[in-house]
Amino acid sequence: MRLTVLSGGVGGARFTRGLLALLADRGEPADVTVVANTGDDMWLHGVRVCPDLDTLMYTLGGAVHEEQGWGRRDETSRVSADLAAYGVGWEWFTLGDLDLATHLARTQWLREGLTLSEATARLSARWGLAGQGVRLLPMSDQPVETHVDVGAGEPIHFEEWWVRHRASVPARGFVQVGLAAATAAPGVLESIAAADVVVLPPSNPVVSVGTILAVPGIRDALAITPAAVVGVSPIIGGAPVRGMAAECLAAIGVEATAEAVARHYGRRGAGGVLDAWLVDDADADAAAALARDGWATAATDTLMRDVPATARIAAEALSLVAR
Amino acid sequence: MRLTVLSGGVGGARFTRGLLALLADRGEPADVTVVANTGDDMWLHGVRVCPDLDTLMYTLGGAVHEEQGWGRRDETSRVSADLAAYGVGWEWFTLGDLDLATHLARTQWLREGLTLSEATARLSARWGLAGQGVRLLPMSDQPVETHVDVGAGEPIHFEEWWVRHRASVPARGFVQVGLAAATAAPGVLESIAAADVVVLPPSNPVVSVGTILAVPGIRDALAITPAAVVGVSPIIGGAPVRGMAAECLAAIGVEATAEAVARHYGRRGAGGVLDAWLVDDADADAAAALARDGWATAATDTLMRDVPATARIAAEALSLVAR
Numbered sequence: 001m002r003l004t005v006l007s008g009g010v011g012g013a014r015f016t017r018g019l020l021a022l023l024a025d026r027g028e029p030a031d032v033t034v035v036a037n038t039g040d041d042m043w044l045h046g047v048r049v050c051p052d053l054d055t056l057m058y059t060l061g062g063a064v065h066e067e068q069g070w071g072r073r074d075e076t077s078r079v080s081a082d083l084a085a086y087g088v089g090w091e092w093f094t095l096g097d098l099d100l101a102t103h104l105a106r107t108q109w110l111r112e113g114l115t116l117s118e119a120t121a122r123l124s125a126r127w128g129l130a131g132q133g134v135r136l137l138p139m140s141d142q143p144v145e146t147h148v149d150v151g152a153g154e155p156i157h158f159e160e161w162w163v164r165h166r167a168s169v170p171a172r173g174f175v176q177v178g179l180a181a182a183t184a185a186p187g188v189l190e191s192i193a194a195a196d197v198v199v200l201p202p203s204n205p206v207v208s209v210g211t212i213l214a215v216p217g218i219r220d221a222l223a224i225t226p227a228a229v230v231g232v233s234p235i236i237g238g239a240p241v242r243g244m245a246a247e248c249l250a251a252i253g254v255e256a257t258a259e260a261v262a263r264h265y266g267r268r269g270a271g272g273v274l275d276a277w278l279v280d281d282a283d284a285d286a287a288a289a290l291a292r293d294g295w296a297t298a299a300t301d302t303l304m305r306d307v308p309a310t311a312r313i314a315a316e317a318l319s320l321v322a323r
Numbered sequence: 324m325r326l327t328v329l330s331g332g333v334g335g336a337r338f339t340r341g342l343l344a345l346l347a348d349r350g351e352p353a354d355v356t357v358v359a360n361t362g363d364d365m366w367l368h369g370v371r372v373c374p375d376l377d378t379l380m381y382t383l384g385g386a387v388h389e390e391q392g393w394g395r396r397d398e399t400s401r402v403s404a405d406l407a408a409y410g411v412g413w414e415w416f417t418l419g420d421l422d423l424a425t426h427l428a429r430t431q432w433l434r435e436g437l438t439l440s441e442a443t444a445r446l447s448a449r450w451g452l453a454g455q456g457v458r459l460l461p462m463s464d465q466p467v468e469t470h471v472d473v474g475a476g477e478p479i480h481f482e483e484w485w486v487r488h489r490a491s492v493p494a495r496g497f498v499q500v501g502l503a504a505a506t507a508a509p510g511v512l513e514s515i516a517a518a519d520v521v522v523l524p525p526s527n528p529v530v531s532v533g534t535i536l537a538v539p540g541i542r543d544a545l546a547i548t549p550a551a552v553v554g555v556s557p558i559i560g561g562a563p564v565r566g567m568a569a570e571c572l573a574a575i576g577v578e579a580t581a582e583a584v585a586r587h588y589g590r591r592g593a594g595g596v597l598d599a600w601l602v603d604d605a606d607a608d609a610a611a612a613l614a615r616d617g618w619a620t621a622a623t624d625t626l627m628r629d630v631p632a633t634a635r636i637a638a639e640a641l642s643l644v645a646r
Contacts, residue, residue, distance in 0.1 A: 046430030047369055076401055082424030086449055088431060097420055101405030107369030108411060126409055 008208025018310025331531025341633025
């Protein structure tokens, strides 16, 4: 079974890890393409930081800081502490020493002329992704940066809004700088076209999956692929499990409910991207309401407590679109 | 007394520290401009590394790794160890974690459009150089990189020849890439013109002081300044005290002796840059030979064992040109 996952950071990475565990349990060889949001990427002190790509790489490579969900295990912050002594800005952004090595290697390769896809493949080699049957792709090789319209002044970088302000400054909207000139990275559209199932994991529907869907060509590829497209709700009982998705949804006028997010994604054939939608038991009403409108839905315990629990969620998602 | 020092890394930094101690001992306010060689600078993993500027900054700021002579005290190498795990090149170049913070801050400022002079002033602020009466200037704000002609293939970066090959590959010559388009940084020519004494400390005469002298305008400024120009020999008893100056001198056909280096620098009024030359007691013969040709010279113990010993050497150098 060929699978393509359109993923943000922590939620998508944990889901994909569960999906791989499921395939391993079943004795099925994995053939998984993960398309990562790169809208959170930024230049910081001259190095290129790609938060979602790195979270995916560390999580699937067994190097992630498990409790935190992102960054490296056994991380230190010698460099960033010393940077702060120079009074250099963005002190609020954690730049771990081990994480920095990833950024420096990537930056060197980008400056040597490699594309982000090529640099990502080189970085992934260290973490054994290919050996697990996983191909990690950025959504685009062109820089796309999500900026947040906060009303006053210029829009600020998403990471500044998200990490520095903890999304506490009301967002009026999001601008993907560079999106119009971006194209899907090599292999992205092909992986959607050739997949048996495309999965929208429980990632942020606005600034993670939403940004991927906004890359020219990706929505069209989803519309015409023979693959089934199934999503897992990132909202449980009216609140995001993690992160500040509610603030992002509010900015685009979508309620933070499992049903509203499903309707925001929309159904294939009706201008949307989904064939099926998995919600939490807490949102059984949402599943029922969607089912009345003809959606393939189900409710289950969708809290990704650990890898086995997540493997079971992945199994439920796949069973929704099993043919 | 206004002083200008044309300095490489370790030798020049230690000499300047001794000079400052001398002025403090004498109760004289320091007014010292240090012009640093930037020919060893390079881009490494996307960050700008300036070895001599940093050695000067750390040494005068009390943060240097004393035994090593360069880099930071209490340094670690978490980032570079992790970079090596990515198989990224230049593993032979030590990139300490604390040192990296300096490179990242500098790189951020350079990318924001600051000149190297401006970035250096910001970095120096942390190390209290201004409070010591020291102004640290790069020789030029334009990138100049010393490459080494090793016969086969393209010339290699000086740091690769020096650090990786420990100067064991015979050099046929040195090329300063970017030199023709470089100009002296703001304040450099002015500091030479306004100085009472210009000092050539015991730095490498070829790839440190030689590179500074090659910046368009600097030799002319030395020729016409009313300041006295005094040098301290980096060669003691036919061998450099530190580093691989002999290999550099061999490449340009100059003997590694205190006398030959003096004659290589030359006397002012005869196409050279020096008024006086201080050598070690071991080279009393060289001093005598130069004196017979009309040079102002003296021999003393020039080994910079510690700060007091270096202060004494600085006093001897200044006394050679005292008016």
